[in-house]
Structure formats: structure tokens, C-alpha cells
Amino acid sequence: MVVLLLILIPLIGGLVSFALKEGESAKTWSLLVSIATLAVSLVALALPDHAPSLQFSAGWMGSLGSSFTIKLDGMSQLLCLLTAISYPLIFIATWKTEYRKAYNFYALMLLTQAGLIGVFTSMDALLFYFFWELALIPVYFLCSQWGGERRIPVTFKFFIYTFTGSVLMLIGLLYLYFQTPDRSFSIESFYRLDLPVKDQYFVFWLLFVAFAVKMPVFPFHTWQPDTYEQSPTATTMVLSGIMVKMGVFGVIRWVLPVLPIAAYSWGDFVMSLAVIGIIYASIIAMRQDDLKRLIAYSSIAHIGLMAATIFAETESGLQGVMMQMFNHGINILGLWIVVELIERQFKTRKMSELGGIAQKAPALAILFVIIALANISLPLTNAFVGEFMMFNGIFSSTVTKYNIVFAALAGISIILAAVYTLNMIQKVLYGDANAITAKAHDISINEKFSLGAIVLLILVFGIYPQPLLNLTDGFVETILKEANVAYLIK
């Protein structure tokens, strides 16, 4: 039941918000709803593994071999927690931002949350597809309605990309469905499948394209910087903090265990793509002047590392991906909040027009620097643990012959990340104040609260990551057993 509540609270909360017809009350209402979701998610964490209330199953579309089955296991606990933590922080951090018809904005945001949690918890392929699309539709409206100047074509491109990917995924899921002996979409039946190699090869691409577009992996990434730049910042936070994780999540849950041979055979190819993407995105990030685009490219690099690590199929690597999915969400949320603050105050996001903010706004500067250091994954920040484990995973991988090459090339990304992140800090915070930044003032209490909370999470999980590791270690073992790595290498 607890897991059902996680979906129902934001869903009903969102529908109510449509009816509120008044911006201010909708804002308060959505914050309350998101805090309620967070509370439920914390309760779910406190429950022991496999507790009955972490599962919910109901008959639905039985004639199609599908059922409404949702469940919280290690990975979905982690991602639901990320979703649940992010939403209140987003609402608090953007409290001062004005929207036209704010009740619609908040309603769509909450509906997106319901869709995201549905994606992370569904244990039935058809249900998964439903939620996958449902998370997308509100985002389409959010970006097209409240975004920047070029919002309509940019969002449209994003939508067509992801929609094309997801209909191909639908074919892949349908194909798998017809291979199951009991004609069922349930994840257990999928995991029991033992497909011939030839089938695995092409079904792999049908599924992987959808996830690769979402992550995004090079060369499917072209929608991403434009969309991040043009979306309203609150939506960008959802997109980059949580929604990209749908792709990573999808590969881990629906590709690795179901199509182990294909994942093994295509592993080198996908890892090459991912590594190309990492370096390519990092180099482009160094050349950006717009803060939003810089962070967008930096995000492509980080996600690329996760994609490469998944296909290394090692335990420490996958644990690192789990950690990093959570931590990357937190860190990038912090970066976006800073960008939003800067843009609201100075009406510009161009680094060349900023500078010297540190003297006028010391609190902002300190918090920003810590978040930026986490983006470089400096030791004692949360990202260090995850990235270290991921590099370790790639390096010690036994499924690829080129593990050392991949690890070395991906390792360059840390150096490049330091280059563009420190450059950003220097240009935005330090130097002399100019006409635009001369009248800078420090951040207000609600902004301090949300950034402070993020910095707290960064430091806590940087120093003591064990709780996160404990959450997902059982899950990682199961997945690797399903993916049958040991057998494949023979």
C-alpha cells in the first residue's frame, strides 16, 4: 500500500491543483503534497525489505497479459527517494518565481512526479510503458508553456525524439512478450526468458534506443542542451535531476537481465559510444558561455560515465552507478538552483557578463563552491564515492577486453570537469564586479534552506555513504546474477 500512496499522493495532489485556480494557494498546496510524498518515501525506507506493503498488485488488462504490479526494491527505493527529496527542494528554491496560471504549472509538475515514481516502481512491462509516456506528456506542456523564447520548436524536438524511442521500445517489449511461455508482461516472466542470440541482438536495440535517447548517450543527445536551456528552471531540474535517470534505470532493470547476451556482445560498442560522449561533451562544456548549457553538457558527460559503467557489469561499478544516480541528481539540482538565483537577480546567464558576486553574496558563494566541487567529484563530496566505484568497476571489468582504455579515457573527464567547473566558478563569483553585478545582494532564507539542505546531503553522503550502499547492494547482486556475467565470460 505504501508504494501505491507514493503514486497516488502526487497524482491526486496534481489533479486538485488544476482545480485550485489560484496561484498562491496552488504553490503552498504543491509544497505540502511533495512533503507528504517525501514522508511516505521515508516511511518506505524504514520498512524492512520485502515487506508486504512495499508491493501492490491489482488485476488490470488481464486479457492483455498485464497487471498493475508495483514494488519498491533497492533501486526503486533509491530513485523514489531522490524524486521525493528533489520536489520539495525544487518548490522551495523556486518559491519566488512567478508563473502565469501557476496552478496549472504546479499541477503538471506533480503529475510528472506521479509518472516518474510509476516508472521506477512498475514491475510489469506494459505498465512501465504507460508510466514512461505519462511522465513525458506533462513535461511537454511544462516546457512549451513556460519555457524560454525558442521553447516550442525545442520542446517539440525533445518530444519527437523521446516518443520515437519509446514506440520502438514498445515493439521490443511486445516482441519479448510473445516469447514468454505464459504470455505475460510481468517482469518475472521477462527475467525467465532465454532468447536465442539473434533475437537478443535486435531486441536490444529496440529497447536501448529509447533509453539512450532519455539518458542521453552520444549520438542521441542533441535534444538535451537546447531543452535544458529553454525549459523553465524548475522543469529543467526535474528533467536533469530525475528524468535522465529513467534511461539509466531502464537499462539496468529491463535490458541487462532480460538480454544478457546482447548486453555482453554490444557492451564494447555502447561503452565506446559512452566514452566518446563523455569526452565530446566535456570539451564542448569548456567552450560554453551560457551557464545552463554548460551544466547541460556537464550532465551528458556524467551520465555517459554511468552508461559506460553499466555495461562493464561489475558489482562495484553497478553500486557506483546506483550511488551516482542519487548523487548526480542532488548535485545538479544544486547547480540549477544557483543558476536560477543568478538569472533571477541579474537577468542573464552569460558568464562573460557576470563576476565579483562573491564579495556581495558570501553565503551564495560558499554553497555554490561546495556544490561545484561535488560536480568535480572531489574527495569528501558525495560524487567522489560513486565515481571512484565506477572507475574501479570499469577498470576491473572482465566482460570487456578494453577495460583499461575505457577507464583511462573516461578518467580524462574528471580533469576536464575540473577545468570547466572551476572556470565557471572563477568567472561567476570572483574577479571585479561590473555594472550588472554591482548591486548584487545575498540569497534569502528559503534559498539558503534549499541550497543548505543540498550541501548537507553532499557532505553527509560524501563522508558516510554506507546507508546508500546498503540500500542497493542486495539489488545489485540479484541483477548481476540475472545478467549471468560469470557464465557469459566462459
Add this chain to the structure above:
Amino acid sequence: MNALILSAISAVIMMFSGFMFKQKSAVRSLAIILLVVVTIANMLEMRGVAFFHINTIGMLAFDRFALLFSLIANLSTLVFFLLSSKDMEKVGVNYSEYFALIFFILSGVVISASFKSLLLLFLGIEILSIPLYILTGSDKRNLKSIEASLKYFLMGSFSTGLMLMGIALIYGATGTFRLDLIEFATGNTSLLLIAGVMMLLFALSFKVSAAPFHFWTPDVYDGAPTVFTSFMATIVKAAGFIAFMRLFDEAFGNIRPEWRLIVAIITAATLFIGNITAVFQQSVKRMLAYSSIAQAGFMMLSIYSLNADAKEGLLLYAAAYSLATIGIFSVLIKMKDYTFDGFNGFAKHQPVIAASLVVFLLSLAGIPLTAGFLSKFYMLRATIAAGSSIWLVIFAVLMAAVSVYYYFRLIQAMYFKDGMEQSIEISQGYKYTLVSVAALTIILGVFPNLLTYWLYF
């Protein structure tokens, strides 16, 4: 049988209602009442209550498939009457005759859903087509309408000739008109028979506007008065598919290898031409005409696969597609400017109607939680189950992704662009009906069993 005879009687009543009632609203109410009676009679027959017992010597069979489709057709027509019958007044003075013609078409629909003999197939398709020629040309002062009517009539008669020729050839090859008696010696099918099957295939492809027999569609749909385009593009097209399905399933199911590849090519061509051409349209009405070709491509998948899924799916598709298209047309009729730009800022002035339109468009584009998604899903499922045709399925979904482009263009115009307010008359009743049709689209998308249940129980 109930629906067939009652709708024929209703047509005759409507023909004379013009003399009895001077007021248009009275004519309209009478038509709606008659249609409700027909629908209820149809439902009763599904529950085993038949009013008429006429020996059709096996030429008509009212099985569940036929009855369920006529129910869907009747209900869709009811929705059409409720939403758009008021707008028929604008077309011309012969208000009651329009209803009479529509009732005649409905009886044609029932025959084309329940025929067991090739003769009755011909009869059904003709009863369905001839009133349509008249309705297309009913706007007598409009040159485009008359041109469309003539074009439709000429092309339609040509395809009818083709169909008759095909029937004659099949009769020559097998010696019977009855679907259940047509037998084939497996292995060496005679050339005569194959030629007959091909002619029937082409004639029916013409009726459902499948490429490359679709050229009449955009012009006719565009030229006809918009109210009747709405009817033509939905219920009549679906009836064509039901006839198609029945004929190829029951009569030619055994020689599938002979015609399957051609159907696959027609399907792919229809999907391609419909979707790609729709992208370039500036008028919403023409876009809907091409979209109807594109949707026909998807429905062709059911002819290609011909299994239980395909039958269920085709019925669901007919319902989903008809509801959504009738809904969009009913709004379009009220607009003065048919271009995409005419819808700019529509959501600001008519939020409720715009929201219902979004549901219809999402349904046509095949987004989950709408009936449109499930019907497409059924089609894909049926095709994959039929095996060895994964390329066709992948092609179909890529085309579905293209279709998102033109459906979402309308959403963009309504929600994200600013425009002048257009004065359109909208009554409260219309609003409620439109919202309930949108709700129905979502309900069918979540619980398709509500509909498919009738097929088995």
C-alpha cells in the same frame, strides 16, 4: 436484424418528417429518438432479443462481431448527432433528408458488417456509398462541394465496377457467392480466382482509402460540407474495414500467402503517404483527411494479420478513431478559419473544449491512457503475433511518431500561441457531450474490456 430493419424504417420516417414538422429542432429530436431506438434494439439483439425473424437463406449472419460493430456504428452516429446535427442546418434547406440519408447509410453499414454472401457485400457497400455521393454534393451553391461529389461518384462507380468484376470472377472460379461455401484446392489456386481476389482487394482498398487508391480522399473530404466529412471519415470508413475484414477472414483466409504480401505493401504505402503528406498541410480539415488515410494504414494491419487480436483490435480501433475524429470535427465545423493559425490561442478562450480536443488528439497520436493507444497496441500485437513481419511493425510505429508532428501542431496552436478570439456558438449541452466523449476515450483507454467483453459474452 433489428438494427437493419429499424434503421431502414427510420430512414423512411425521416424522409417524410419534413412534411410533418416545420421546426428544425423537432426534426432533429425525432432523428435522435429514432437512433436511440435503433441502438437499444441492437443491444437487445446482442442479449438474444430479436424482433424480426426473416429467413435470409444464409446470406446475412448477425454474429457477435457484426452486432458489436453495428452497435459501435450506432453509438458513434449518436455522438455525431448530438455534437454536430445542429450544424447540418447550415449546409442547405433539406434538413430532414440529410438524416434520412444517414439512416440509409446506417442500414448499409449493418449489411456490410453481417454479409455472408458476396452479393450482399456488394449491396451493403452500394447502400453505403450512394447516399454519401448525395451528401457530399449537398451544399449545392458551393462549386467545390459539387466537384467533390462528382469526383467521388465517378471514382466510386469505377471501384464498384471493379468489385462486381471480382465477384463475377470468383463466382466463375468457385460456383458460389456464399463465403462459407467458397473452397480452394490448396496448392494450385486458379488464376481466375486470384484475379477475382485482387479485384476485390483493390475495390475495398479504394473504399477505405488505402494507398495507392487514396487519391480521391483529400479532395472529397475537403470539398464535402464539414459535417458530412466527419461522418464519412469515421463511421463509413470503419464499416468499409469491417467488410474488408469479414471478406478476407472468412472467404480468403485459406489462401493468405497469395495476397498477404500485397496487403503488406498497401499497408506500408498507406502509412507512408498518409503521414508524410499530412505533415505538410496548412488546413486542419485537409490534415484530418490525410490523417484518416494514415489511420487507415494502421487499420490495414488487422487485415494483414487476421487473428483474434486483430478482430478485437479493429473494433476498438473503429470506436477510438471514430470518437476522436468526430469530436475534433465537431469543433472544426464551428470555426470560421480552418487553418492551424485559426486555432491560435483557442485554449485561452475555450479552456474546456481545448482540453477535450487535446484528449482526442492524444488518442489519435496513440499516447497511453487513451483508447487510441490501446487500439494501436492491439494492431501491433496482432501483427507481431502473425509473425515474420517485424519490419512492418517497426515501420508502422515510426510513422506513428511522424503523426505526432501534425497532431501536436494543433495542440501547440491552441495552447502556446496567441490569437484573436473567434466568436463561436457553444451551448452548455454541447460542452457536456464533448467532455463526456473525451472521458469515454480515456475510459476505453484504461478498461478496453468494457468494449471487447461484448464480443464474447
